[in-house]
Amino acid sequence: MEAKQTVRALLDRLPDDCSLDQLLYHLYVLNEIENGRADAKVGRTLSHADVAAELRNKWRHGAEK
Numbered sequence: 371m372e373a374k375q376t377v378r379a380l381l382d383r384l385p386d387d388c389s390l391d392q393l394l395y396h397l398y399v400l401n402e403i404e405n406g407r408a409d410a411k412v413g414r415t416l417s418h419a420d421v422a423a424e425l426r427n428k429w430r431h432g433a434e435k
Contacts, residue, residue: 376400 380396409415416424 377397380393384393384396391392
């Protein structure tokens with residue numbers, strides 16, 4: 371029932387004239403947040419330093435192309 375309650379709460383917060391695309395976007399965001407919380411709960415996270423190093427590496431290699 372938790373998913374239904376989440377959707378109902380979202381529908382209550384969105385304006386009455388929101389589009390299906392907007393609704394789907396908000397559902398997607400809520401789902402990704404929940405996935406991130408579940409990952410963090412079991413330790414599937416990266417440190418800030420690791421993320422910064424990965425981005426620097428990605429940017430460096432992208433600039434060389």
